[in-house]
Amino acid sequence: xxxxxxxxxxxxxxxxxxxxxxxxxxxxxxxxxxxxxxxxxxxxxxxxxxxxxxxxxxxxxxxxxxxxxxxxxxxxxxxxxxx
Amino acid sequence: xxxxxxxxxxxxxxxxxxxxxxxxxxxxxxxxxxxxxxxxxxxxxxxxxxxxxxxxxxxxxxxxxxxxxxxxxxxxxxxxxxxxxxxxxxxxxxxxxxxxxxxxxxxxxxxxxxxxxxxxxxxxxxxxxxxxxxxxxxxxxxxxxxxxxxxxxxxxxxxxxxxxxxxxxxxxxxxxxxxxxxxxxxxxxxxxxxxxxxxxxxxxxxxxxxxxxxxxxxxxxxxxxxxxxxxxxxxxxxxxxxxxxxxxxxxxxxxxxxxxxxxxxxxxxxxxxxxxxxxxxxxxxxxxxxxxxxxxxxxxxxxxxxxxxxxxxxxxxxxxxxxxxxxxxxxxxxxxxxxxxxxxxxxxxxxxxxxxxxxxxxxxxxxxxxxxxxxxxxxxxxxxxxxxxxxxxxxxxxxxxxxxxxxxxxxxxxxxxxxxxxxxxxxxxxxxxxxxxxxxxxxxxxxxxxxxxxxxxxxxxxxxxxxxxxxxxxxxxxxxxxxxxxxxxxxxxxxxxxxxxxxxxxxxxxxxxxxxxxxxxxxxxxxxxxxxxxxxxxxxxxx
Numbered sequence: 001x002x003x004x005x006x007x008x009x010x011x012x013x014x015x016x017x018x019x020x021x022x023x024x025x026x027x028x029x030x031x032x033x034x035x036x037x038x039x040x041x042x043x044x045x046x047x048x049x050x051x052x053x054x055x056x057x058x059x060x061x062x063x064x065x066x067x068x069x070x071x072x073x074x075x076x077x078x079x080x081x082x083x
Numbered sequence: 084x085x086x087x088x089x090x091x092x093x094x095x096x097x098x099x100x101x102x103x104x105x106x107x108x109x110x111x112x113x114x115x116x117x118x119x120x121x122x123x124x125x126x127x128x129x130x131x132x133x134x135x136x137x138x139x140x141x142x143x144x145x146x147x148x149x150x151x152x153x154x155x156x157x158x159x160x161x162x163x164x165x166x167x168x169x170x171x172x173x174x175x176x177x178x179x180x181x182x183x184x185x186x187x188x189x190x191x192x193x194x195x196x197x198x199x200x201x202x203x204x205x206x207x208x209x210x211x212x213x214x215x216x217x218x219x220x221x222x223x224x225x226x227x228x229x230x231x232x233x234x235x236x237x238x239x240x241x242x243x244x245x246x247x248x249x250x251x252x253x254x255x256x257x258x259x260x261x262x263x264x265x266x267x268x269x270x271x272x273x274x275x276x277x278x279x280x281x282x283x284x285x286x287x288x289x290x291x292x293x294x295x296x297x298x299x300x301x302x303x304x305x306x307x308x309x310x311x312x313x314x315x316x317x318x319x320x321x322x323x324x325x326x327x328x329x330x331x332x333x334x335x336x337x338x339x340x341x342x343x344x345x346x347x348x349x350x351x352x353x354x355x356x357x358x359x360x361x362x363x364x365x366x367x368x369x370x371x372x373x374x375x376x377x378x379x380x381x382x383x384x385x386x387x388x389x390x391x392x393x394x395x396x397x398x399x400x401x402x403x404x405x406x407x408x409x410x411x412x413x414x415x416x417x418x419x420x421x422x423x424x425x426x427x428x429x430x431x432x433x434x435x436x437x438x439x440x441x442x443x444x445x446x447x448x449x450x451x452x453x454x455x456x457x458x459x460x461x462x463x464x465x466x467x468x469x470x471x472x473x474x475x476x477x478x479x480x481x482x483x484x485x486x487x488x489x490x491x492x493x494x495x496x497x498x499x500x501x502x503x504x505x506x507x508x509x510x511x512x513x514x515x516x517x518x519x520x521x522x523x524x525x526x527x528x529x530x531x532x533x534x535x536x537x538x539x540x541x542x543x544x545x546x547x548x549x550x551x552x553x554x555x556x557x558x559x560x561x562x563x564x565x566x567x568x569x570x571x572x573x574x575x576x577x578x579x580x581x582x583x584x585x586x587x588x589x590x591x592x593x594x595x596x597x598x599x600x601x602x603x604x605x606x607x608x609x610x611x612x613x614x615x616x617x618x619x620x621x622x623x624x625x626x
Contacts (some may be wrong), residue, residue, distance in 0.1 A: 015247075016248045019247065
């Protein structure tokens with residue numbers, strides 16, 4: 001479950017980096033369209049993977065509850081880091 | 084003229100939110116507290132010590148209940164578990180019900196102080212202490228408004244999707260708006276689940292018409308038809324002595340429920356009849372549904388009997404929503420996650436209310452009555468509610484233990500303090516009212532554990548000895564809340580001059596606050612609004 005949460009955080013980070021504004025914040029240069037697309041795609045895939053991981057451990061009902069309650073944490077964490 | 088869709092949505096969002104915002108804030112905050120219902124009750128009844136279940140517990144209980152006479156119709160034994168520490172016996176003769184509390188290895192009787200405990204928050208959040216005056220209808224309407232505000236909010240803060248993860252830190256009103264949008268988006272699943280399940284739980288109250296149309300008894304009859312029960316016991320069965328050694332049944336329970344054998348409650352129906360039965364209920368842990376999981380045994384032989392028939396799909400769905408709303412299944416970690424989401428939603432509502440006011444105050448030169456009302460209700464609704472909650476805990480400790488109607492008086496104290504805070508907010512300048520109420524709340528939070536120790540030092544010692552994390556955790560939570568409130572108050576004290584220093588400070592404070600955001604989100608909001616006010620002041624200075 002912890003592992004799933006870590007992957008969720010990484011996925012959210014990828015999605016944030018996929019956005020020009022936040023990419024510029026981190027690397028001080030605008031993101032290339034190709035990179036942006038790649039980051040976003042991996043982000044979404046990792047997000048799905050983290051959910052899959054949670055389901056495989058806890059079973060779909062309980063995993064959904066956990067996953068959806070952890071999501072605010074990772075998004076907030078990222079919002080604080082990204083600014 | 085065709086009104087623009089988005090503008091309509093913004094209007095809807097603004098006014099659904101404003102109209103019931105304070106009510107929603109109170110409902111969400113008390114509802115969030117009731118995730119820790121049992122834990123709060125535990126702190127509020129310090130006479131009961133923490134205990135583990137031990138083997139003799141059930142046999143002692145059975146012996147005690149047997150001594151109550153053979154004409155008793157029903158026994159009930161509540162056993163302490165992971166979250167609550169009540170070992171309670173109840174017995175019922177006809178309609179008359181009596182109960183007592185036990186503790187210790189040999190089961191001595193104790194009398195805890197009369198209190199509603201954490202249950203008060205639970206009932207308050209859906210009845211608003213107005214059960215007989217339509218309180219549940221009001222709460223239901225509030226839930227519908229919340230759903231409306233949620234959906235229209237998605238359109239109102241549409242821009243936020245384009246730059247997700249953005250918290251502009253320069254101007255406080257902007258930070259607040261960003262925070263509002265971000266909190267709104269991340270709590271969509273939670274709020275949706277909470278509001279929808281709230282409506283589904285009392286669907287019979289809010290939409291009674293179809294049931295009334297098809298059934299004479301309305302929703303009540305419908306409920307009886309769709310809920311499954313154990314078969315009815317026939318009266319007049321021969322006298323049989325009930326079992327006194329529970330281990331016969333305990334062995335079977337452990338076999339039938341290998342993955343979670345913790346027994347939560349044992350009910351014995353017609354204990355002295357030949358057809359009497361023992362119903363064993365376990366703690367809910369593995370399923371989202373709130374249907375209790377039971378095993379049934381004969382009361383004199385311990386033979387297993389037929390269990391409860393499964394329910395139909397529609398009923399199961401309602402059960403699952405019910406279970407999700409209450410979170411019975413949640414283990415400590417998950418419970419904290421629910422709690423954090425609850426606080427975030429409360430903060431979402433509070434920040435919305437504050438934004439409404441300050442967006443308007445910025446533009447208008449002449450305030451009118453509406454601004455005044457909103458400003459005062461913000462103070463009483465946010466700071467006042469915090470004070471009232473803390474006041475409730477104080478009443479629990481300070482009221483004499485053997486006074487009549489004690490539980491009622493505690494609730495009276497809660498409502499009275501809330502009312503006083505409203506009056507106070509009306510007669511003081513807004514700044515000062517915020518400041519005074521928050522600093523009082525902070526002081527009260529910090530003093531409560533001290534008072535608890537002075538009153539009865541042995542409680543804390545015992546909690547430490549027994550590693551009672553619940554008791555210690557409650558005191559710690561009080562201290563943390565108090566410190567956060569103190570930080571807020573300190574931030575309010577920063578004078579509107581020395582702009583640069585202040586901005587640095589603001590950043591520090593905000594970062595700190597944000598780190599501890601799960602602790603007390605609502606206070607952060609008030610803090611930010613203060614900072615905003617300071618900011619506005621400094622802008623004025625510059626101009």
